[in-house]
Amino acid sequence: MEISVDIQPLKEFEETLDPVRETACYPFKILGYGEISTVIEIEHPAFRGIALKRIPGFPSRGAAERHGRLYENYNSILRGLGVETPEYGWVVVDRSDGSSILYLAQKLLPAESIGNRAIHRLDHEGNKRLIYSVISRLASIWRHNASGGEPLVGIDAQISNWSIKDPRSMELLYLDTSTPLLRLNGVEQMDPEVFLKAAPPLIRWLLKTLFLQEILDRYYDPHSILVDLVANYIKEKRRDLVPKLVKWVNEELKTNYTDLGIRPLSLEEVYKYYKTDARIWSIYLSSRKLHRFITSKILRRRYDYLLPKHIER
Ligand SMILES: Nc1ncnc2c1ncn2[C@@H]1O[C@H](COP(=O)(O)OP(=O)(O)OP(=O)(O)O)[C@@H](O)[C@H]1O
Ligand SMILES: [Mg+2]
Incomplete structure (x- = not known):
């Protein structure tokens, strides 16, 4: 190591x-x-x-x-x-x-190198180069997956998961490796219990029986990954960029990645996805806070997770 x-x-x-x-x-x-x-x-x-x-x-x-x-x-x-x-x-x-x-x-990487900070500093041309650079890295994963590569590789492409190593060449580092998404012969290698354990008991059950598979599948599906990537700019307070991003992504898919056969994005699906996603995560966070209150204040037991005060949306 x-x-x-x-x-x-x-x-x-x-x-x-x-x-x-x-x-x-x-x-x-x-x-x-x-x-x-x-x-x-x-x-x-x-x-x-x-x-x-x-x-x-x-x-x-x-x-x-x-x-x-x-x-x-x-x-x-x-x-x-x-x-x-x-x-x-x-x-x-x-x-x-x-x-x-x-x-x-x-x-430890400089805070201003992380994507969600950089998108506020970069001009349009810079933002375009940044998302193209992200897509080119995603494409190499997707080509590996499409050619039957093992293990299958999943990724969470949100802009806060990338650090700009060199702004001139737009070379990137991918940070979010703490949730290893790998499927060997179709079997998820990470024990989903790790993820589930962070949720309050009732939600844990709901997640496991209803949503877990769907949540994990999304990280292996190129179209869904791109929708998530673009929608995430809204959370990062660059809603203004979203129509341009959709256009850039679609142009890029058509120009350089036709072999991947990815369905183009629509602005409507990006907005709709953001609304649902934001709601789900804010409900999830509230439920974790309630669980923390019950565990630490009422049951007086150790609550082991650090939680954000609030997530701005
Ligand atoms: N190596 C690093 N140096 C500096 N800041 C970092 C580093 N890794 C992560 N961060 C900061 O923490 C944020 C969250 O990190 P990361 O994306 O790895 O995990 P996550 O998305 O919070 O995790 P999880 O997979 O548990 O949901 C990043 O967006 C970045 O701002
Ligand atoms: Mg992250």
Whole structure:
């Protein structure tokens, strides 16, 4: 592995972390809240220049290690397909209460290099080059998948998952490797329980029986991935760009990627998708907060996830 994580200070951090109050023995900054992971930067010399993605909820140390190995695998498969990823590493921390927490490490990248920041700074031409650069990376994954490549590779292409390595060449790094989406002989390699564990019990059941397959399938379907990518600009407060993005994406599909046979996007489906998606995630977050309240305040038990205060939409 390219980054080795110093386990001792991390164990101290983990033992003292209060996920509800967001305090620990070392100060830390939260860089991003995900569905399963929280991205943090811990102020300690051992973690200088490292972003850590904390994933709780594993039933055993073995399960956490399996996810770590899958993370490694996903990184190397993406790189093999020409999708560059930041330097990485991982470590499992055993807490004294018996639970195992996985920490995925990644080279810490400058905040302004991340796509959702860059789209506010780039002019139209720059934004066009950025989305073309994203599409070219996606296309190499899709060509691999279309040619019957194993494992099948899924990806969450949202603009906040890319970092601009070099603005001139628009070379990119793909960040969101903490949810390794790989299917071997049609079987999802990640244990969906990791994802489900983050949800409150009732929602967990609903997700598992009704939506999980659909949610996962979307990351393997080029058209859906592109709709999600473009719709996400609305959340990132660039609604103004959306009609142009739809046009750019469709032109690009027609010019350079006809072999992939991807159905063009329509503006209506992008808007409609955004409305439903925004509603689902805000309901989901509210349900997690209710679960946190019941667990920590009423049952007085440990609630292990760091949650965003609110998501602006
Ligand atoms: N290596 C990094 N350096 C700097 N910031 C980062 C890094 N990795 C992630 N971030 C920040 O955290 C945000 C979320 O990270 P990431 O996309 O990896 O996870 P997620 O989408 O929150 O996760 P999940 O897969 O758990 O839903 C990013 O959009 C970025 O702003
Ligand atoms: Mg992300």
